[in-house]
Amino acid sequence: MGVWSKLTRRSRRDVTSAEDLLALARGQRTGSGGVAVTNDTALRHSAVWACLRLRADLVSTMPVDVYRRVNGILVEVPKPPVLVTPGGTKVGINEWLYSTQVDLDRAGNCFGLITERSGVVGPDGRGLPGRIDLVALSDVTVRANGSEITKYTIAGKQYDPWDVWHEKQYTVAGVPLGLSPVAYAAWTIEESLNAQQFARDWFAGGAIPLAELKNTAKTIDKKQAQIAKEAFKAAVSTGDLFVHGVDWEYKPIQAVANTSQFLEARQFGLSDIARFFGCPGDMIDAAVGGSSITYASITQRNLQFLIMNLGPAVSRRETAFSQGLVSGPRQVKLNTDALLRMDPEARARTIQTQINSRTLTPSEAREYENKPPLTEADWAEFDRAFGSRNAQPTPPAAPGAAS
Known part of the structure; x- marks a missing residue:
């Protein structure tokens, strides 16, 4: 029986929180001497922290752009304030994206109070959010009727759904909340945290006689x-x-903490947790055994990570922002090119190929490098150095060749 069905088998209007789902998914397995796994205690594990940090770091540093389709072409338009300083003047988009991505990746949900609205009317007839103040997961409970949330309770105060910003991921049919990776990885995390606690107690002399x-x-x-x-x-x-x-x-007495079985169990926990949180083990410095996959460049490695691991989360967030934060035909894009930065030599070759194939103009290429378009004086200097701008540049002669 699923977590949600167990929680609501008596009434589909029971109050539910992320912590309730976490406790039910974990079960009552943790003994009195063990470590209880919660969204906060899970952060004590280095693999959990590394996975959340890696994904949130990358998403939060992707530039946020807004486009409008004109004659079949996406044209960039100014961003609304909520995509510049979503949490007010003291909380910029990078910090806001980082915080929400951490909550999405560890609990499957993130919540915020819509405290200001813009003058632009959204699909529901209300003004679009102008400011969203994020709230702690532990402060939120929801009341649902089937798969529809009817009330949010935040820090003891009730709110209607249109007053709350709610994103979710890892969803299943009929469940109004996203599934929590921490909840379903709780046994693995608990095992690793208990092993850490045992090792700490051992070296303190408190676990077993020395x-x-x-x-x-x-x-x-x-x-x-x-x-x-x-x-x-x-x-x-x-x-x-x-x-x-x-x-x-x-x-x-030989320390159990030094036996190969103990160390292997702790090492296995790293890769197991990495799978739950959608991060390749090698990207969080966890030992990876039995893998023969190699990559020609760091760009290829990042591309594989973007496609297989991070891309779906980015796409979901773009959809949520496009539907809830901008109006009409506008759409929000997170610029994933920031993740696929190439080394200078590969970048130069790529740009040259695009210019030679007439898919990129020199002015557009210079814009990529944050340089202004070439002036007539610049073109004249190139003409003096390489001949007419309409001619192909002549490669320099080899050393010692006859002129």
């Missing part, structure tokens, strides 16, 4: 054992010698 001190000659009672223990500790704590006869045997 060593065994045994009397091989006779059985001793609790009082004698305590006296021997205190004498031993008093001696070794200062680095002094512990003097005893032939009846005492000291044997260090």
